[in-house]
Amino acid sequence: MTANTLRGTSEIQDCVRSNERVHVVGNGSKSALHPQSGGAALADVSALSGIVEYQPSEYTVTVRAGTPVAEIAAALAEQGQYLPFDPLLPDCATIGGTVASNLSGSRRYRYGGLRDFILGAAVVDGAGRAFRVGGKVVKNSAGFDLSKFLVGSLGQYAIMTELTFKVFPDVPRFRSLSFRYEQLDAALDAIATISGSAYELDALDLLPPPPANKGEQAQGWALMARLGGFAETLPQRAERFVESVKRETATMEVRELDEADELWNPLAGLRGAAVVKVVLSPRQVPALDAAIKRSQRRYGVGGNVAWVATDDLAALERALLDAGLRGLCLLGAVERPIIGAPVERQLSARVKQVLDPQRKLV
Amino acid sequence: MNRAIYDALETIYPAERILMRDAQLLPYESDALTAFNTKPGAVVIPLNEDEIIATVRLCHELDLPFVARGSGTSLSGGSLPIADGLVIGLNRLNRIKRLDPRQRIAVVEPGVVNLHISQAAQPYGLYYAPDPSSQSICTIGGNIAFNSGGAHCLKYGMTSNHVLGLKVVLADGAVTEFGGESLEGVGIGPDVIGLFIGSEGLFGIALEITVRLMPQPERYRTVLAAYDDLGCAGDAVSMVVASGLLPGAMEIMDRLAIKAAEASVNAGYPDAEALLIVELEGEAPQVEAEFEQLNGIIAESGAFETRVAQSEEERARIWKGRKSAFSAVGRLSPDYIVQDGVVPRSRLGEALLEINALKQNYGLDVANVFHAGDGNLHPLILYDGREPGALRKAEQLAGEILALCVALGGSITGEHGIGMEKRDYMPAMFSEEELDIMQALRRAIDPKEIANRGKMFPGGEAPALALQGMHPLEQQGVISRE
Numbered sequence: 013m014t015a016n017t018l019r020g021t022s023e024i025q026d027c028v029r030s031n032e033r034v035h036v037v038g039n040g041s042k043s044a045l046h047p048q049s050g051g052a053a054l055a056d057v058s059a060l061s062g063i064v065e066y067q068p069s070e071y072t073v074t075v076r077a078g079t080p081v082a083e084i085a086a087a088l089a090e091q092g093q094y095l096p097f098d099p100l101l102p103d104c105a106t107i108g109g110t111v112a113s114n115l116s117g118s119r120r121y122r123y124g125g126l127r128d129f130i131l132g133a134a135v136v137d138g139a140g141r142a143f144r145v146g147g148k149v150v151k152n153s154a155g156f157d158l159s160k161f162l163v164g165s166l167g168q169y170a171i172m173t174e175l176t177f178k179v180f181p182d183v184p185r186f187r188s189l190s191f192r193y194e195q196l197d198a199a200l201d202a203i204a205t206i207s208g209s210a211y212e213l214d215a216l217d218l219l220p221p222p223p224a225n226k227g228e229q230a231q232g233w234a235l236m237a238r239l240g241g242f243a244e245t246l247p248q249r250a251e252r253f254v255e256s257v258k259r260e261t262a263t264m265e266v267r268e269l270d271e272a273d274e275l276w277n278p279l280a281g282l283r284g285a286a287v288v289k290v291v292l293s294p295r296q297v298p299a300l301d302a303a304i305k306r307s308q309r310r311y312g313v314g315g316n317v318a319w320v321a322t323d324d325l326a327a328l329e330r331a332l333l334d335a336g337l338r339g340l341c342l343l344g345a346v347e348r349p350i351i352g353a354p355v356e357r358q359l360s361a362r363v364k365q366v367l368d369p370q371r372k373l374v
Numbered sequence: 375m376n377r378a379i380y381d382a383l384e385t386i387y388p389a390e391r392i393l394m395r396d397a398q399l400l401p402y403e404s405d406a407l408t409a410f411n412t413k414p415g416a417v418v419i420p421l422n423e424d425e426i427i428a429t430v431r432l433c434h435e436l437d438l439p440f441v442a443r444g445s446g447t448s449l450s451g452g453s454l455p456i457a458d459g460l461v462i463g464l465n466r467l468n469r470i471k472r473l474d475p476r477q478r479i480a481v482v483e484p485g486v487v488n489l490h491i492s493q494a495a496q497p498y499g500l501y502y503a504p505d506p507s508s509q510s511i512c513t514i515g516g517n518i519a520f521n522s523g524g525a526h527c528l529k530y531g532m533t534s535n536h537v538l539g540l541k542v543v544l545a546d547g548a549v550t551e552f553g554g555e556s557l558e559g560v561g562i563g564p565d566v567i568g569l570f571i572g573s574e575g576l577f578g579i580a581l582e583i584t585v586r587l588m589p590q591p592e593r594y595r596t597v598l599a600a601y602d603d604l605g606c607a608g609d610a611v612s613m614v615v616a617s618g619l620l621p622g623a624m625e626i627m628d629r630l631a632i633k634a635a636e637a638s639v640n641a642g643y644p645d646a647e648a649l650l651i652v653e654l655e656g657e658a659p660q661v662e663a664e665f666e667q668l669n670g671i672i673a674e675s676g677a678f679e680t681r682v683a684q685s686e687e688e689r690a691r692i693w694k695g696r697k698s699a700f701s702a703v704g705r706l707s708p709d710y711i712v713q714d715g716v717v718p719r720s721r722l723g724e725a726l727l728e729i730n731a732l733k734q735n736y737g738l739d740v741a742n743v744f745h746a747g748d749g750n751l752h753p754l755i756l757y758d759g760r761e762p763g764a765l766r767k768a769e770q771l772a773g774e775i776l777a778l779c780v781a782l783g784g785s786i787t788g789e790h791g792i793g794m795e796k797r798d799y800m801p802a803m804f805s806e807e808e809l810d811i812m813q814a815l816r817r818a819i820d821p822k823e824i825a826n827r828g829k830m831f832p833g834g835e836a837p838a839l840a841l842q843g844m845h846p847l848e849q850q851g852v853i854s855r856e
Contacts, residue, residue: 018646024437024530031785034441043386055706059814061395067718069612069615069616069719070718070719070749071615071718071719072718084559091680092618101615114558114561114562114565115528116558122529123530124531125557125558125559127534127535127559127560127568128501128531128566137811141807141811143805143807143808143811144804144805144808145808147716147784147785147786147803148717148782148783149716149717149718149748149749150528150719150748150749151523151532151716151745151749151750151785151789152716152749152784152785152787152788152792153520153521153523153528153532153690153785153787153788153789153790154785154786154787154791154792154796154800154803154804155572155792155800155803155804155808155812156572156573156812156815156816157521157534157568157569157571157572158569158815160534160567160568161564161565161566161567161568161569162564162565162567163564163565164560164561164562164563164564164565165563165564165565166839169564181618181619181620182618187806204476204477206477207589208475208476208478208498208499208589209499209589210589210590210591210592210656210657211657216476217534226418234814241657241660241663242660242663242664245659245662245663248659249657249659249660252657252659256676258399279843289561289562290559291558291561292556293477293479293554293555293556293557294476295476295477295555300383307477313557313558316557317556317557317561319556336835338561338563339562340562342428350562350563355562355563355564356550356551356552356560356566357550358544358548358549358550359542359544359550359552359564359566359569359570359577359743359819360563360564362818362819363564363569363815363816363818364813365818366811366814367811367819
């Protein structure tokens with residue numbers, strides 16, 4: 013594979029025009045998204061980096077697609093703001109790759125995912141045309157919203173060069189708590205109770221019991237909740253929340269968690285030949301979980317996403333197909349990144365036909 | 375409408391659900407952009423999704439343009455019929471098929487009224503967040519077509535941000551489904567939900583919609599602050615934003631809008647040049663702490679009077695005045711145009727000064743109500759359609775305001791959509807190539823351009839809005855104004 017380090021829109025246009033097949037890559041932080049064969053020219057956009065425009069008072073930021081997420085997060089943090097969708101791999105990923113693979117983290121529980129915060133983009137499509145989609149203000153409904161379509165598009169429709177997001181003020185403090193449940197059903201009941209309540213959590217993730225050694229008592233499921241807000245109100249809010257969870261759910265134990273760096277990284281500790289994001293609803297958790305009991309896994313966003321590490325991708329795919337679910341492989345050497353139920357084709361095929369008629373972008 | 379088309383429609387509908395007589399068509403001739411009306415060839419009233427699908431396929435086969443219509447509340451002429459085309463009236467598809475409080479979702483048909491979802495969810499402590507001013511009559515299908523917003527979308531987004539799954543029939547008759555019940559929506563693969571929502575009926579018709587419901591906030595704090603200067607109200611918004619607070623809503627009304635609201639619903643607003651409504655929502659302890667901070671900001675911002683809603687009734691009254699402002703303006707003027715351009719929030723003051731200068735140049739009254747939190751203006755341009763040239767003048771002023779929004783780095787529409795009204799301003803926002811790409815996309819989905827033909831794109835067959843005296847079609851009696 014030939015790697016072309018591209019520094020600007022016109023270089024990307026040239027690359028698309030002069031190659032039959034083009035595969036875009038940023039920092040390459042998600043190995044499963046970059047097939048090792050196929051003969052496509054590699055369009056490396058990681059040099060297309062930097063913040064273009066940031067106006068804290070507008071709640072918007074415009075960045076080049078190859079900008080590391082960490083750099084954006086740091087610039088926002090200086091102004092007390094953040095990307096509310098909580099990019100999943102903040103240490104090494106680029107923002108373009110984060111959008112292309114639609115990877116929001118645990119904190120997306122509070123205000124929404126990536127699709128809810130993208131406002132616009134500049135792209136180069138498969139025909140080599142450079143143009144803008146969406147807008148640069150927090151609200152805009154002019155024209156077709158192709159910027160949202162880029163979310164999850166895996167670089168197969170257009171190559172992003174610039175992205176605009178809505179940002180929010182961040183909260184100054186956090187408190188994290190863990191509630192233990194003996195069975196998955198009880199934990200899911202608790203998720204339903206908590207997410208239907210007026211308690212406004214920043215994150216709500218569910219961890220399965222660690223494998224128990226012989227003679228040890230089973231640990232149970234750990235439901236992790238994170239509260240964010242003013243330092244002065246957090247003690248009272250945490251107390252009210254804990255009382256309510258104790259009263260309304262079958263929790264066996266409540267623990268205060270240390271706000272360590274990795275606590276809210278859903279991929280932390282997931283080890284396997286492949287790491288996969290699965291999209292599901294809380295109702296679908298029991299059936300999937302029964303099928304993947306031996307995999308390391310974490311259910312994020314109140315049971316709306318599963319992060320699974322597996323050594324047997326074929327088995328995971330069968331489980332997904334049985335449950336009518338779909339997964340995106342993030343890490344590992346895989347044949348194709350999307351596994352399980354097929355993605356929608358009717359509408360997206362029409363977009364492909366328009367943006368990449370020669371099917372150059374792979 | 376010719377006999378062959380009628381016969382074809384009769385294979386789908388009983389005669390009583392095919393409306394063709396003048397008196398039957400009258401209510402469908404126009405929407406909330408009343409400056410225009412056009413007589414459709416017929417209106418059909420489907421009762422289920424199979425009938426909608428069969429109708430769209432028939433239209434595709436016969437080259438018959440159609441407009442899907444809910445309650446006809448579009449402010450951009452989005453549901454204006456196409457002359458001799460078909461109107462597919464969706465109001466009878468008004469069932470909430472499923473409401474699952476445990477997963478906090480509702481699965482609804484396109485003709486369900488926005489507010490009815492919140493009413494159905496209310497016993498479970500849940501609600502549907504997007505709240506356009508017309509929420510007591512507008513339908514979800516229309517909200518999807520136009521990505522409708524409302525006063526509360528700064529924090530939780532517009533329609534697009536609350537739809538998790540869609541089943542649609544595309545304009546060429548293909549039926550497709552995407553997303554589901556997960557909060558992630560489509561989640562894996564391109565976000566086709568985001569693309570379909572806001573496509574103004576040009577891609578097809580939503581048949582079944584899965585929306586997310588949110589828990590009702592535990593506490594609201596709704597503050598009404600009165601100013602003797604519009605600029606001060608705008609500055610107060612900047613101060614709130616700079617403080618790091620994230621209110622659920624921030625709304626401003628100017629003197630004329632206040633007067634209209636008072637005359638209409640007697641909201642009890644103070645006599646002021648500008649009113650600012652700020653609403654905090656969330657967990658009680660957090661909201662109370664934020665409220666204290668907000669009070670400090672409002673006190674510093676030069677408000678001469680501040681009121682805090684002490685009960686749900688008082689909160690409802692504050693909002694009633696704001697939400698009725700559009701219809702209330704109808705009491706002050708026989709006709710009005712409402713625009714919904716967006717400017718960067720930091721340039722609100724500049725935009726208002728400029729609009730003020732423009733209205734004086736034109737000798738027209740403009741009432742301003744706007745979603746200040748997201749820079750979404752709603753200037754209501756008052757005119758008397760019976761005066762020769764008045765509509766044209768009002769249109770010109772509206773056009774200058776839109777140009778101003780683009781020049782300030784904003785958008786020509788925040789939530790009403792392009793529709794009929796702003797299609798000629800699309801080139802101000804998008805390059806020729808960008809418009810070509812959107813057109814190509816539309817044709818890839820609708821090769822015959824039958825779905826809501828004449829909307830969104832400049833030119834086209836539908837009567838142009840920029841009138842110079844009598845429009846040619848008006849002279850021929852094809853279109854008319856009340």
